[in-house]
Amino acid sequence: GDNIYLGDRNGVRTPMQWSPDRNAGFSRADPQRLYLPPIMDAIYGYEAVNVEAQSREPNSLLNWMRRLLAVRKTSQAFGRGKLTFLRPGNRKVLAYLREYGEEIVLCVANLGRSAQPVELDLSRFRGRVPVEMLGRTPFPPIGELPYLLTLPLCGFYWFRLAPAGEVDAPSWHEERMGRDDLPVMVLFDGWTSFFRNRVVPWRIGMAVKTREQLETDVLARHVEAQRWYAAKGTPVKRANLADWALWEAGRSNCMIALLEVEGGPETATYFAPLTLAWEDRDEERVRALGPATIAKVRQQAQVGVIADALADEAFCHAVVAAIGEGREIAMAQGKLRFAPTNAFAAIAGEGYAELPVGRPKTLSSNTAVTFGDRLFFKGYRRIRAGINPEFEVGRFLTERTNFASCVPVAGAIEYTAGDGTTMTLGLLQAYASNQGDGWTYTLDYLERFFDQNRAATATPAEDAHGVYLALVRTLGQRTGELHRAFAASSGDPGFDPEPVAPEEFSAWKAGIQAEAAETLELLERNLKQLVLPARDAAHGLLAQRAVLAARVEQCAPGAGPALKMRYHGDYHLGQVLLSKQDFLIVDFEGEPTRPFSERRRKHSPLRDVAGMARSFDYARWTALRNVAQSPEEHERFSALAGAWHDASLETFLAAYAGATKDGGLYASFADARALLALFQLEKALYELRYEINNRPGWVQVPLQGILALINADRPAQTA
Numbered sequence: 001g002d003n004i005y006l007g008d009r010n011g012v013r014t015p016m017q018w019s020p021d022r023n024a025g026f027s028r029a030d031p032q033r034l035y036l037p038p039i040m041d042a043i044y045g046y047e048a049v050n051v052e053a054q055s056r057e058p059n060s061l062l063n064w065m066r067r068l069l070a071v072r073k074t075s076q077a078f079g080r081g082k083l084t085f086l087r088p089g090n091r092k093v094l095a096y097l098r099e100y101g102e103e104i105v106l107c108v109a110n111l112g113r114s115a116q117p118v119e120l121d122l123s124r125f126r127g128r129v130p131v132e133m134l135g136r137t138p139f140p141p142i143g144e145l146p147y148l149l150t151l152p153l154c155g156f157y158w159f160r161l162a163p164a165g166e167v168d169a170p171s172w173h174e175e176r177m178g179r180d181d182l183p184v185m186v187l188f189d190g191w192t193s194f195f196r197n198r199v200v201p202w203r204i205g206m207a208v209k210t211r212e213q214l215e216t217d218v219l220a221r222h223v224e225a226q227r228w229y230a231a232k233g234t235p236v237k238r239a240n241l242a243d244w245a246l247w248e249a250g251r252s253n254c255m256i257a258l259l260e261v262e263g264g265p266e267t268a269t270y271f272a273p274l275t276l277a278w279e280d281r282d283e284e285r286v287r288a289l290g291p292a293t294i295a296k297v298r299q300q301a302q303v304g305v306i307a308d309a310l311a312d313e314a315f316c317h318a319v320v321a322a323i324g325e326g327r328e329i330a331m332a333q334g335k336l337r338f339a340p341t342n343a344f345a346a347i348a349g350e351g352y353a354e355l356p357v358g359r360p361k362t363l364s365s366n367t368a369v370t371f372g373d374r375l376f377f378k379g380y381r382r383i384r385a386g387i388n389p390e391f392e393v394g395r396f397l398t399e400r401t402n403f404a405s406c407v408p409v410a411g412a413i414e415y416t417a418g419d420g421t422t423m424t425l426g427l428l429q430a431y432a433s434n435q436g437d438g439w440t441y442t443l444d445y446l447e448r449f450f451d452q453n454r455a456a457t458a459t460p461a462e463d464a465h466g467v468y469l470a471l472v473r474t475l476g477q478r479t480g481e482l483h484r485a486f487a488a489s490s491g492d493p494g495f496d497p498e499p500v501a502p503e504e505f506s507a508w509k510a511g512i513q514a515e516a517a518e519t520l521e522l523l524e525r526n527l528k529q530l531v532l533p534a535r536d537a538a539h540g541l542l543a544q545r546a547v548l549a550a551r552v553e554q555c556a557p558g559a560g561p562a563l564k565m566r567y568h569g570d571y572h573l574g575q576v577l578l579s580k581q582d583f584l585i586v587d588f589e590g591e592p593t594r595p596f597s598e599r600r601r602k603h604s605p606l607r608d609v610a611g612m613a614r615s616f617d618y619a620r621w622t623a624l625r626n627v628a629q630s631p632e633e634h635e636r637f638s639a640l641a642g643a644w645h646d647a648s649l650e651t652f653l654a655a656y657a658g659a660t661k662d663g664g665l666y667a668s669f670a671d672a673r674a675l676l677a678l679f680q681l682e683k684a685l686y687e688l689r690y691e692i693n694n695r696p697g698w699v700q701v702p703l704q705g706i707l708a709l710i711n712a713d714r715p716a717q718t719a
Contacts, residue, residue, distance in 0.1 A: 001044020003037070010036055017046035024050060058455045067454075070629035071133050071158065077105045086120055093118040093151065106130060106159040110151035119146035122161075129167045130159035136626045138162075140173045165233070174291070174359060183218050185210065185306070187299040190276060191246050191255050214295075215239055218306070222294040223261055223270065227362045228381035231264025238262045242269060243417070245331040249318030251282065254309050256329070256336060258383070258415065269383050271425045273309035278302050285312070292360070310367050310379050313357040320352055320375060323411035323428050333418045336425075340411040343398050347410040347430045348375060365592065375410065376431045380424060383415075386596035388424035393566060393588035396495055403485040405478045406585050407432045432584050438475065438573035439619065442468075446623035446644065450637050465644055469651045471583075475576060476652040478583050479612065480659020483605040486565045487665055497565040497664075498602060504564070505557045508604075512552050512682045519685045520545060526692050534700040541703055544710060548681075551710040555678035560667020562675070564602040571608035572615035591686075605665060606672060609656060610679035613649055614687065614705060620645045621701045681709050 002011035014036050018025030024038045024046030031037070039045050054062035072078050081098030088095050092112035098105045104125065110116045122128075122142045130139040130147075139159070149157065187193040187210065188203065194211040196204045219239035223229050229236075242260040246253075252275050259270045274294075277286045280302060292311030297304050309315040322329075322338040324345075329336040358370035360379075367379040380388065394409035413426040435441065445468050453460060487497050523538055530538055541548070568575065569590030577584040590599030620641040628634035657669035666672040687702035 001039050001041040003039060014038055017050040019050050019052040020047045055455055058451055063455050067629055075105055076100050077103045088118045088120055090116055090118045092116050095120055104161040106161055108149060109156040110154060115152050117150045119148050122147045125161050127164035128161040129169055131162050131167055133158040133160055138167050138170055141169045182296050184296045185213060187297050218295045219259060228365045230268060230382050234264045236261055236263035243331045243333040245329050245336060250314040252312050252314035254315050270381055271383050275307050275309040275312040275315055278304035310360045310369055316357045316369050317353055324348060334416050337414045339414055341395050341398055341409050343408050344410045347408055370431060373431050373433060376429045377426060379426045383423045383425060384596055385421045385423060387422060389599045390589040391424050391427050400490045401485040432577055434577035434579040436578060438576040438578060441578050442573055442619045443623055447627050450627040453640060465647055469647060472648050472651045473655040475583050476655025477659045480656045482585055483660060483665060484663045487563060487663055495566050497563040500562045500564050509552055515685050516548055519689050522689055522692055529696050530699055534703060537700055537703040541707055548710050555674050557675055558667060558671035560671055562666045564604055566602060567605045568608045569599050571611040606676045607679045609676055610683045613680055614683045616645055616648050617705050618701055
C-alpha cells in the first residue's frame, strides 16, 4: 500500500494508521499541512487498515502477532536454546530444534509456493508427544519411523516435545505398526504346548519351559506396554495364567486367559484373550493382526503369531454369537458364561454375524470394539471380584425401567471362579451414534468463546451462552430423570430406594472429616513439589483446617426426608454423549479407585450432582490453560470463564430441581442444597488426592474449588 510516487523512501515513513478518522488518527491538522500524506490506497489505506480495526478483529495480523509473542515468551528455548537443523529431504521445508535443558522446541516452516509434506527423523525423541504451541494441541507421539507432517502454503508449526507421561497422546491415536523385536516361541502342539497336564509325559519338561517363557517374557512384556496396565512404569515380574480355556471360535483358535500380574503394589488380575494364527493357512489374517501381535511362533515348518484376540474379527464375532446363545464354557478352574439380556434380539437385530468389526481402541482400562453402527463391545482389562456395576445398572435400566437416555445393554461375559467368585470380563451394548462427549464439546465451546472475545473490549451480551445453556438445561433434565428411574420401586432389593437414617448422615460426615484430614496430611507432605500459585493456595487451605472441619460439620441433612439409592457414581461431563442435541448417559462403572462393594452401595443421588458441578469447574480452568497465552489474557478470560461457570451450574441445578420435583428424593431441592455442598467438598477432596498423586500440575484446580466452597458464605476479607 506504500505510495511509491513520494520519492526516496518516504512511502514507508508515513505515521502509524491508528484509526479511520481524519489523517488516520495521528494528527488533527489540515490534510494539506501534513509533511507527507497518509496512505490513500483503497485496500491498504488508513480507512481500511488501522490499529483500531485490527484490535477488534480476533484474526488480524496485529492480534496474531501479539499471540505469537505471548507464546514465544512462555519458552526460554527460543532465545537461549541450542540450534540444530534437521535437514529433511524436502528442501522446501525448513526444520530445526531449539534445546534448552529439558525443554525441546521443534520448528517447521514451509518456504515453498504450495502445500508441502515432510518426513523428520525424530527417533531420538521416541515416546515424546509434540504439542503445537499456539493451540496447545497434542499430536501423535514420536516413534521409530520418520515423523510425517504436512504444511499448507506459508504454514509453520512450533512444537514443544513433551516427555512421555507429561502429556497424553490424542485419544484417537492408534498404534498401527507391529513391533520388530517380538520374542519368538517354539511350539510343538499349538496351545497345549503350555500345559504340562495336557501333553505326553516325555514332553512335560518342554511344556514347563515354554510356559515359563510365555509368562515371564512374552505376556509380562506385553502387559507392561499397554495403556490399560494400571501400574504404569512399574516392571512386570511375571504374568501367570491364573485360569484359561481353549476355544475354537470360527477361524480363530483362541485361548481365553486370565492373568495374575505380579507388578506394582499388588497382584492384579487382567483379562487377556489370545489368538493363534498361521501364515500358511491365513496370511491375510496374520497381516491384520500385526499391530496386536505379541509374539512370533514356530511349530515345525509352520510360522505364525500369537496376538490379542480382541483384534481378531473371528473371535469378536464369536463372542457376540455366544452371548446371543447364552453359551457356557468350562475353564481350567472355573467357568465362563455369556449372558444375554432380554433386549439382545432387539439390539443385535438380524445378520449381526456379518457386521464389519472396527479396530479395537483402548479406553483407559478397557478395550472397545465396534460392530458396524449397531453394537459396541467393551472388554474390561483389569478385572475385580464382584458384580461390575456397569453391567448390573445397565441391565436394570434396560430391562426394568423406561429410561431412554442411556445406552441399552445386550449382554455380558461373566467368569465364575471355583470358589463362586464372580467377575465381569466384557459388556455388549448398542452402538450409540454421537457428536462426542460433553467434556470435549464443552472445552471446544469455551475455547471458541475465548477466541471470539480475545480482542473484544466490551462485556459479552447476557445471552452469549444461550445455545450452550440450552444443552445444559437438557443435561440437568436427563440427570434428574435418571435419578427418578433409580428412585422407583422395582421389587429388586439391590435397587429399591431406602430412607436415609440420621445416623447414616452422621456417618457420611464422619467419613468426609476423615478424608479431609487424610487429604491435608498428603498435601502437607507434598508441598515442595507444587509450583508457586498452587503452593500459595495450599498454604491458604492448610491455614484453614478448622474452617474446613467446621464447614463439613455445619452441613445439615435438611428438614424433610431423603432417599438413598443406586446412582451413577462417577458422573461428569465425560460420561455423557451428545447425540441429536440431547444426551446419553454412559459408563456406570463408578469411581475406578473404589472397590465394587462400595460402588454398588446405595447413597444420596446428590453425589452425582456434585460430580457434575465439579466437572464444570474443571472445564473452565482447563479451557483457560489451553487458550490464555499471557497473564493479561488469563486475567481477562478468568472473568469470562467465571461468568460462564456460574450460569452453567445454576442452569444445570435449576433443570435438575425441576426434573426431580415431587420425585420423593428429598423434601425440596432448596432443602437439599446444604447436603449438595457437603458432597461437592467430598468430591473436591478426592480430586485433590488424585492430582497430588498423579498430576501435580493440576493441584490448583481442586484447591481453588475447596477454598471457594468453605468460604462461600464468609466475608470477602476472610476468603
